[in-house]
Amino acid sequence: xxxxxxxxxxxxxxxxxxxxxxxxxxxxxxxxxxxxxxxxxxxxxxxxxxxxxxxxxxxxxxxxxxxxxxxxxxxxxxxxxxxxxxxxxxxxxxxxxxxxxxxxxxxxxxxxxxxxxxxxxxxxxxxxxxxxxxxxxxxxxxxxxxxxxxxxxxxxxxxxxxxxxxxxxxxxxxxxxxxxxxxxxxxxxxxxxxxxxxxxxxxxxxxxxxxxxxxxxxxxxxxxxxxxxxxxxxxxxxxxxxxxxxxxxxxxxxxxxxxxxxxxxxxxxxxxxxxxxxxxxxxxxxxxxxxxxxxxxxxxxxxxxxxxxxxxxxxxxxxxxxxxxxxxxxxxxxxxxxxxxxxxxxxxxxxxxxxxxxxxxxxxxxxxxxxxxxxxxxxxxxxxxxxxxxxxxxxxxxxxxxxxxxxxxxxxxxxxxxxxxxxxxxxxxxxxxxxxxxxxxxxxxxxxxxxxxxxxxxxxxxxxxxxxxxxxxxxxxxxxxxxxxxxxxxxxxxxxxxxxxxxxxxxxxxxxxxxxxxxxxxxxxxxxxxxxxxxxxxxxxxxxxxxxxxxxxxxxxxxxxxxxxxxxxxxxxxxxxxxxxxxxxxxxxxxxxxxxxxxxxxxxxxxxxxxxxxxxxxxxxxxxxxxxxxxxxxxxxxxxxxxxxxxxxxxxxxxxxxxxxxxxxxxxxxxxxxxxxxxxxxxxxx
Amino acid sequence: xxxxxxxxxxxxxxxxxxxxxxxxxxxxxxxxxxxxxxxxxxxxxxxxxxxxxxxxxxxxxxxxxxxxxxxxxxxxxxxxxxxxxxxxxxxxxxxxxxxxxxxxxxxxxxxxxxxxxxxxxxxxxxxxxxxxxxxxxxxxxxxxxxxxxxxxxxxxxxxxxxxxxxxxxxxxxxxxxxxxxxxxxxxxxxxxxxxxxxxxxxxxxxxxxxxxxxxxxxxxxxxxxxxxxxxxxxxxxxxxxxxxxxxxxxxxxxxxxxxxxxxxxxxxxxxxxxxxxxx
Numbered sequence: 001x002x003x004x005x006x007x008x009x010x011x012x013x014x015x016x017x018x019x020x021x022x023x024x025x026x027x028x029x030x031x032x033x034x035x036x037x038x039x040x041x042x043x044x045x046x047x048x049x050x051x052x053x054x055x056x057x058x059x060x061x062x063x064x065x066x067x068x069x070x071x072x073x074x075x076x077x078x079x080x081x082x083x084x085x086x087x088x089x090x091x092x093x094x095x096x097x098x099x100x101x102x103x104x105x106x107x108x109x110x111x112x113x114x115x116x117x118x119x120x121x122x123x124x125x126x127x128x129x130x131x132x133x134x135x136x137x138x139x140x141x142x143x144x145x146x147x148x149x150x151x152x153x154x155x156x157x158x159x160x161x162x163x164x165x166x167x168x169x170x171x172x173x174x175x176x177x178x179x180x181x182x183x184x185x186x187x188x189x190x191x192x193x194x195x196x197x198x199x200x201x202x203x204x205x206x207x208x209x210x211x212x213x214x215x216x217x218x219x220x221x222x223x224x225x226x227x228x229x230x231x232x233x234x235x236x237x238x239x240x241x242x243x244x245x246x247x248x249x250x251x252x253x254x255x256x257x258x259x260x261x262x263x264x265x266x267x268x269x270x271x272x273x274x275x276x277x278x279x280x281x282x283x284x285x286x287x288x289x290x291x292x293x294x295x296x297x298x299x300x301x302x303x304x305x306x307x308x309x310x311x312x313x314x315x316x317x318x319x320x321x322x323x324x325x326x327x328x329x330x331x332x333x334x335x336x337x338x339x340x341x342x343x344x345x346x347x348x349x350x351x352x353x354x355x356x357x358x359x360x361x362x363x364x365x366x367x368x369x370x371x372x373x374x375x376x377x378x379x380x381x382x383x384x385x386x387x388x389x390x391x392x393x394x395x396x397x398x399x400x401x402x403x404x405x406x407x408x409x410x411x412x413x414x415x416x417x418x419x420x421x422x423x424x425x426x427x428x429x430x431x432x433x434x435x436x437x438x439x440x441x442x443x444x445x446x447x448x449x450x451x452x453x454x455x456x457x458x459x460x461x462x463x464x465x466x467x468x469x470x471x472x473x474x475x476x477x478x479x480x481x482x483x484x485x486x487x488x489x490x491x492x493x494x495x496x497x498x499x500x501x502x503x504x505x506x507x508x509x510x511x512x513x514x515x516x517x518x519x520x521x522x523x524x525x526x527x528x529x530x531x532x533x534x535x536x537x538x539x540x541x542x543x544x545x546x547x548x549x550x551x552x553x554x555x556x557x558x559x560x561x562x563x564x565x566x567x568x569x570x571x572x573x574x575x576x577x578x579x580x581x582x583x584x585x586x587x588x589x590x591x592x593x594x595x596x597x598x599x600x601x602x603x604x605x606x607x608x609x610x611x612x613x614x615x616x617x618x619x620x621x622x623x624x625x626x627x628x629x630x631x632x633x634x635x636x637x638x639x640x641x642x643x644x645x646x647x648x649x650x651x652x653x654x655x656x657x658x659x660x661x662x663x664x665x666x667x668x669x670x671x672x673x674x675x676x677x678x679x680x681x682x683x684x685x686x
Numbered sequence: 687x688x689x690x691x692x693x694x695x696x697x698x699x700x701x702x703x704x705x706x707x708x709x710x711x712x713x714x715x716x717x718x719x720x721x722x723x724x725x726x727x728x729x730x731x732x733x734x735x736x737x738x739x740x741x742x743x744x745x746x747x748x749x750x751x752x753x754x755x756x757x758x759x760x761x762x763x764x765x766x767x768x769x770x771x772x773x774x775x776x777x778x779x780x781x782x783x784x785x786x787x788x789x790x791x792x793x794x795x796x797x798x799x800x801x802x803x804x805x806x807x808x809x810x811x812x813x814x815x816x817x818x819x820x821x822x823x824x825x826x827x828x829x830x831x832x833x834x835x836x837x838x839x840x841x842x843x844x845x846x847x848x849x850x851x852x853x854x855x856x857x858x859x860x861x862x863x864x865x866x867x868x869x870x871x872x873x874x875x876x877x878x879x880x881x882x883x884x885x886x887x888x889x890x891x892x893x894x895x896x897x898x899x900x901x902x903x904x905x906x907x908x909x910x911x912x913x914x915x916x917x918x919x920x921x922x923x924x925x926x927x928x929x930x931x932x933x934x935x936x937x938x939x940x941x942x943x944x945x946x947x948x949x950x951x952x953x954x955x956x957x958x959x960x961x962x963x964x965x
Contacts, residue, residue: 014789314809
């Protein structure tokens with residue numbers, strides 16, 4: 001069976017984009033091959049910063065034949081009374097080169113038609129591939145596109161060569177100004193500029209001889225093995241981040257470790273500062289020994305080991321210069337206490353309509369005060385939290401944070417500790433930006449958690465109240481991310497807090513908001529994010545998310561817990577019946593206000609039965625809700641299904657007598673509200 | 687560098703005698719990238735960036751540094767190899783070092799310009815910004831141009847094996863620091879602490895008015911000079927901390943409007959003349 005190789009040779013792709021594009025290339029090719037009826041037995045994806053490649057194994061020689069039923073004239077038109085083909089049918093047969101005995105009859109709708117089975121023979125794989133490759137390349141999803149010549153072709157970076165081989169044969173594919181060939185390129189400095197491939201099968205090994213590791217997994221192993229080697233030899237532990245590893249894998253064709261050292265005089269710098277210097281631009285792997293920074297780092301040269309040691313010297317010079325900068329910033333920053341810097345925040349504009357960072361800090365303090373009450377923190381914690389809130393943004397005025405923005409918060413904590421603030425305050429400041437994204441690590445301390453919540457809530461509220469609601473991919477203020485982090489914090493930390501009442505209380509902190517904007521927009525936006533998060537991060541099925549969010553509540557954790565209770569029910573006939581009954585309940589009470597009702601006016605036994613069950617259930621539901629036992633509440637509701645069913649079978653609600661009718665509706669409305677304590681069951685797809 | 691790029695057919699240009707933040711602002715780049723005619727140019731450009739001043743106390747961060755700027759329109763397909771060749775030409779043995787092209791998309795909101803490309807790292811020190819311009823003065827470019835901006839101090843530091851720009855030998859017996867250190871210190875004091883905000887704002891308004899008047903008269907090159915003044919004065923105000931976030935946007939938009947006017951005027955001129963009017 002033939003093998004097929006497509007390689008797209010590029011100038012250096014951004015490190016984190018290359019894998020995304022390579023996967024897309026593979027997925028799309030697989031999809032197109034399927035559409036084109038070209039079977040294959042296996043596919044390998046390879047990529048480096050300079051190439052995206054897909055190797056297809058066991059490709060069919062040609063497309064499977066296409067068999068289609070083609071409709072001709074109606075039988076009444078196509079056949080004469082004797083059953084012989086008319087001119088119309090003969091024309092139809094001529095068109096497809098068929099004879100009368102090939103005709104079939106089939107009823108479509110009300111009429112019977114003549115049909116032919118038309119077989120289109122499959123084309124050779126070669127022919128099909130030549131046609132589909134340009135469209136395939138055009139369809140690759142680029143985050144941003146550029147042009148590099150006047151061919152009209154656009155991509156993330158310039159495409160400089162194409163390899164398109166079906167076994168030993170070059171397919172004559174043209175794309176932009178390029179014509180596909182069998183010539184790839186070796187490593188930029190340590191391989192041949194041109195490398196002739198005789199067949200797809202030799203791709204990986206020929207590149208290896210040319211100092212290119214085409215398999216990203218193998219490069220990742222080489223990088224991690226090098227770090228492990230250092231760990232073993234020096235008794236240290238590598239401080240990896242996913243991003244650092246991704247950038248290294250994505251920016252090297254042949255990772256060659258270069259171990260560097262820096263003078264131990266820099267070890268008195270805070271560990272996060274040293275890590276930030278080394279992580280900068282995704283360059284070096286830092287190490288720790290017994291939790292303290294170690295004066296070694298690992299860099300990777302592309303292509304070949306550093307025989308002469310020049311690269312190591314260069315790396316060490318860069319690291320030393322940056323550490324010296326960092327020391328300079330650190331010492332300057334320590335010249336002024338953190339608390340004194342808070343006033344400088346008046347000079348930093350947060351947002352024209354939302355004032356300075358100082359104003360933001362005042363709002364965070366107010367929101368914290370509200371949260372202290374609703375979370376039941378004690379007075380001492382409240383005082384410490386206020387101090388942490390007061391100081392939390394002061395590090396924005398430090399040189400270190402201006403140079404290394406990712407150290408915001410962390411430096412605040414370090415400086416707070418240095419200037420004798422209580423440890424709880426320092427930790428809260430350190431943690432108050434966590435989680436930065438919905439998957440990021442969480443604050444450990446209570447005060448850090450509350451401060452983070454207040455900060456994020458202010459960010460989201462402020463932006464939405466001034467009308468900066470993110471749309472599509474446009475989110476200049478990063479509001480979606482802040483909201484996701486905020487909700488993720490509540491859900492993952494298990495915080496029982498009524499966000500809506502906090503939002504209502506905080507509304508007066510934003511005097512500049514334009515007419516017509518209110519808390520509703522903020523709540524709506526947050527609920528919308530909550531919907532996404534419980535679905536995507538917590539695996540709640542779509543319909544259950546809809547059900548529990550039908551009545552939006554400020555208790556976001558409660559929404560997740562309600563959803564989990566519903567999800568644990570299992571989708572059986574009983575639930576399906578309940579969902580149906582609930583829908584009737586909802587429809588019949590539509591527009592009816594929740595008012596009192598009088599059980600004395602019930603006339604039928606089914607009403608009284610439902611009333612008794614309702615009383616039992618209500619007590620149990622309220623009790624369970626008070627204990628946040630949503631599964632228990634749901635369980636208490638389930639027995640209402642039978643009586644409700646019988647009620648709807650026997651009781652005619654909309655009677656002439658207004659008093660009876662209104663009373664029945666009021667009762668059903670109360671029943672509805674009780675169900676809505678869990679959610680709108682009618683949207684469940686069971 | 688001059689020899690190397692002259693052999694690639696570049697006009698060897700001179701620094702333009704109006705203050706600017708980067709070699710990109712030189713008319714040889716701004717106007718040279720516009721229009722359909724091929725254009726190759728190379729020159730040194732002293733580049734002033736008030737906010738980068740460090741009172742002469744940082745070894746590589748400078749208020750004024752020297753760029754070597756190359757524009758190739760259209761970019762030849764082997765442009766990366768050509769670029770690497772220039773490094774070898776000035777004495778960097780690439781196979782003994784580590785060269786990486788690291789994603790960095792360039793943008794100048796004031797010029798209404800953006801492009802796609804890399805920072806080039808030599809043993810993890812940034813030495814070049816490598817950009818395929820896609821827009822200039824708000825105009826889509828066809829053909830596109832490639833811009834190479836070398837940091838000359840960085841490359842010299844590398845070649846001379848010193849740790850600070852101020853230690854560089856400018857000649858056999860004159861150090862870089864002897865010429866530049868006091869200037870760095872004084873301009874840092876001026877830009878960060880002393881520049882008179884009100885007067886600078888007025889100067890900005892005057893330069894802006896003059897640029898607009900020139901544009902109305904169809905005098906794009908004088909208009910562009912005044913646009914450059916505006917851009918630099920804005921940078922001084924910014925370093926002085928005199929511009930709020932909200933104002934910032936509007937200042938940038940005002941300069942971009944002038945740059946766009948210059949670009950439009952220049953393209954109109956090209957159309958009318960039907961003859962080359964280069965850069």
